[in-house]
Amino acid sequence: MSTPTLIADNGRTLGESHPDSPLAVNGLTVSYGEKPVLFSIDFVVPKGAMVAIVGPNGAGKSTLIKAALGIVPRIAGEVTVFGAPYEKARHRIAYVPQRASVDWDFPATVRDVVLMGLYREIGFLRFAGRRHRERALACLERVGMAAFADRQIGQLSGGQQQRVFLARALAQEADLYVMDEPFAGVDAATERAIIAVLKELNGAGKTIVCVHHDLATVPDYFDHVLLVNVRKIADGPVATTFTSHNLQATYGGRLAAAHVEEVAVGREAAGEGR
Amino acid sequence: MMAFLTALALGAGYNTALVTIGAAILGGSAGAIGTFVLLRKRSLVSDAVSHGTLPGLALAFILMALLTGDGRNIVALMVGAAFSAALGLFCVEWITRRTRLTEDAAIGAVLSVFFGFGIVLLTVIQSLQTGGQAGIAGYLLGSTAGMLRSEAETIAVAALATGAAIFVLRRPFTLVCFDEGYAATRGIDVRLTDLAMMGVLLAVTVIGLKVAGLVLIVALTIIPPVTARFWTDRPERMVLIAAAFGAAAGYVGAAISASDRGLPTGAVIVLTAAAFFAVSLVLSPVRGLMSGLATRLRFQRRVHERQGLLALARGEAIYDPLTIKVLRRAGHIRADGVATLEGRAAAAAAVREEALWGLYRRLHPDEAGALDHQGLAPIATALPPDVVADLAARLEPADTGVR
Numbered sequence: 001m002s003t004p005t006l007i008a009d010n011g012r013t014l015g016e017s018h019p020d021s022p023l024a025v026n027g028l029t030v031s032y033g034e035k036p037v038l039f040s041i042d043f044v045v046p047k048g049a050m051v052a053i054v055g056p057n058g059a060g061k062s063t064l065i066k067a068a069l070g071i072v073p074r075i076a077g078e079v080t081v082f083g084a085p086y087e088k089a090r091h092r093i094a095y096v097p098q099r100a101s102v103d104w105d106f107p108a109t110v111r112d113v114v115l116m117g118l119y120r121e122i123g124f125l126r127f128a129g130r131r132h133r134e135r136a137l138a139c140l141e142r143v144g145m146a147a148f149a150d151r152q153i154g155q156l157s158g159g160q161q162q163r164v165f166l167a168r169a170l171a172q173e174a175d176l177y178v179m180d181e182p183f184a185g186v187d188a189a190t191e192r193a194i195i196a197v198l199k200e201l202n203g204a205g206k207t208i209v210c211v212h213h214d215l216a217t218v219p220d221y222f223d224h225v226l227l228v229n230v231r232k233i234a235d236g237p238v239a240t241t242f243t244s245h246n247l248q249a250t251y252g253g254r255l256a257a258a259h260v261e262e263v264a265v266g267r268e269a270a271g272e273g274r
Numbered sequence: 275m276m277a278f279l280t281a282l283a284l285g286a287g288y289n290t291a292l293v294t295i296g297a298a299i300l301g302g303s304a305g306a307i308g309t310f311v312l313l314r315k316r317s318l319v320s321d322a323v324s325h326g327t328l329p330g331l332a333l334a335f336i337l338m339a340l341l342t343g344d345g346r347n348i349v350a351l352m353v354g355a356a357f358s359a360a361l362g363l364f365c366v367e368w369i370t371r372r373t374r375l376t377e378d379a380a381i382g383a384v385l386s387v388f389f390g391f392g393i394v395l396l397t398v399i400q401s402l403q404t405g406g407q408a409g410i411a412g413y414l415l416g417s418t419a420g421m422l423r424s425e426a427e428t429i430a431v432a433a434l435a436t437g438a439a440i441f442v443l444r445r446p447f448t449l450v451c452f453d454e455g456y457a458a459t460r461g462i463d464v465r466l467t468d469l470a471m472m473g474v475l476l477a478v479t480v481i482g483l484k485v486a487g488l489v490l491i492v493a494l495t496i497i498p499p500v501t502a503r504f505w506t507d508r509p510e511r512m513v514l515i516a517a518a519f520g521a522a523a524g525y526v527g528a529a530i531s532a533s534d535r536g537l538p539t540g541a542v543i544v545l546t547a548a549a550f551f552a553v554s555l556v557l558s559p560v561r562g563l564m565s566g567l568a569t570r571l572r573f574q575r576r577v578h579e580r581q582g583l584l585a586l587a588r589g590e591a592i593y594d595p596l597t598i599k600v601l602r603r604a605g606h607i608r609a610d611g612v613a614t615l616e617g618r619a620a621a622a623a624a625v626r627e628e629a630l631w632g633l634y635r636r637l638h639p640d641e642a643g644a645l646d647h648q649g650l651a652p653i654a655t656a657l658p659p660d661v662v663a664d665l666a667a668r669l670e671p672a673d674t675g676v677r
Contacts, residue, residue, distance in 0.1 A: 066455065069458070069459050070459070071458045087461075090459060090461055091461070093459065095455075095456060095459040097453060102453045103452075106313065106451070106452050106509075107313070107503060107507050107508060108507070108508065108509050109508055112508055112509060113452075116449055116452070116456070119449060119460050120461075122445070124442055124445060144658035144659050145658055147655065147658075147659075156644075157641040157642075157645050158641055159638075159661075160657075160658065163658065187641045187661070188637070188638070189660055189661040189664045190658075192660075192664075193658070193660050193661075
């Protein structure tokens with residue numbers, strides 16, 4: 001294996017080994033019944049990185065982030081967030097779920113959804129005040145959706161819904177953004193708008209982790225990649241890890257060799273250009 | 275005992291106000307928690323809860339009859355009802371989790387078994403040599419006639435307490451209903467929140483048994499939320515509106531039942547709630563039948579206006595009388611059919627709109643299909659500004675004139 005493995009060792013805990021890492025998982029295993037969906041994943045997200053989690057359908061990409069964030073129970077494994085146990089540091093993470101995970105007929109306006117991002121600040125007994133509403137609107141402004149604040153969420157197109165989810169994450173003012181397929185089924189203009197916001201966040205020192213399905217855009221959008229197919233195939237900087245060899249190992253027969261070649265060649269060409 | 279009955283007979287009129295207020299608070303709480311249960315897509319669970327109360331209710335009655343000679347102790351009956359409803363709920367959860375049965379199948383099984391067992395116990399009660407057997411019948415269909423003052427007070431205070439619990443928990447409830455995965459990442463314990471939701475539902479059901487009756491109380495937790503959905507697109511408002519409809523239904527039901535001994539409260543409450551539903555179905559400004567009709571008419575006019583303007587831009591003659599009427603009303607054409615200055619500007623704008631929407635449909639067919647106005651809304655109000663700018667930049671001047 002040519003890939004570097006970053007496993008906590010020397011008797012130190014995972015958090016002590018990676019105090020700066022926004023997200024470190026060790027031995028993460030998830031299974032439905034006796035069928036492992038993810039097996040013993042070790043992965044350390046470098047601070048300030050833009051990470052793509054890539055793999056074929058059913059490889060456990062979404063499950064990986066859901067298990068890391070405690071949405072799906074894990075049968076083994078340890079997770080630390082900025083060197084602390086997940087429960088202590090979860091407020092530093094903003095999670096953007098897949099669009100299909102909610103019922104868009106839910107009685108909520110765009111503004112209501114973004115205000116969910118301010119859940120901690122507003123508290124149990126108080127109502128959302130002017131300050132909260134303005135903050136929600138500012139987040140909507142950043143994704144081009146301010147004019148849609150009072151619209152029911154079911155009236156939006158897919159791309160617009162994805163923008164709203166991103167605005168809700170922005171409202172959390174997190175340090176780590178974990179996104180599940182943010183570009184799935186969105187129009188090209190929305191994809192550009194989203195990636196612009198992500199790059200802006202990244203420029204401000206935030207860490208981004210995305211489950212991503214479009215191999216062609218990995219080199220453009222991300223600087224770090226994790227290749228998964230139930231087990232970890234490889235992880236590291238895109239320049240050294242996103243190789244046709246590793247992609248073949250990840251996708252096996254499911255990805256036509258020609259496609260791998262094309263992606264890898266495209267990447268090399270882009271690399272020469274820089 | 276006689277003193278009790280005398281007080282009851284004398285106090286009946288005096289207590290009516292208290293009873294109706296209690297029923298209104300109860301209806302409010304039922305509508306509010308029912309909204310969350312509906313949004314969690316578990317409305318059927320309230321049916322299992324209400325039918326699940328019967329065995330506990332009957333057992334508590336028998337126990338109190340044997341101990342004190344009169345089974346009609348509302349607190350004991352509520353506790354008994356709560357225990358057996360909780361057991362029923364637990365059975366539903368257990369069956370859903372441990373077997374391949376879905377929740378609705380589990381609900382059907384548990385509901386009928388518990389209700390059947392309860393009916394058997396009721397027959398046992400009928401054969402007991404004790405007073406007050408008639409009192410238990412009021413729990414089936416609801417009865418506020420002849421309610422004790424202490425009973426009315428218990429109901430009002432307990433209903434108020436559930437209302438307060440719903441207010442405190444409304445945010446975790448909303449988040450879990452919308453997206454439990456996201457809620458979990460915000461530190462909300464989804465299992466605990468669901469448990470609290472079911473707990474409040476159970477409490478409201480048990481408190482409401484005497485007022486609405488266990489067969490029909492489910493109407494108080496389902497009909498008002500569904501009615502409220504007609505009037506708002508916002509979660510907290512939906513809870514408030516459902517509570518208002520529930521309170522009104524409870525109030526009317528209790529008032530009518532208390533003034534006339536023949537009418538079961540539950541039936542009157544259901545009919546009142548159903549009337550609110552029917553009115554909302556017709557009149558709701560968002561999703562009602564009337565507004566649907568108005569929207570269709572408006573849409574038809576917009577289609578004719580757009581077609582007319584495009585025809586003007588192409589210099590074609592317009593024959594459709596409705597199109598002519600719409601254009602004339604808007605001041606786009608004069609009485610003799612010639613386009614006005616404004617009409618020509620509007621026609622040019624329509625051509626541009628059409629071209630932008632056409633481009634959008636070509637570039638993003640899926641996205642365009644998801645937007646229900648199908649390109650008749652001004653594009654700047656339907657799409658984010660960066661998308662509109664992108665379309666405008668792509669739209670070459672040569673395209674503008676082409677349909």
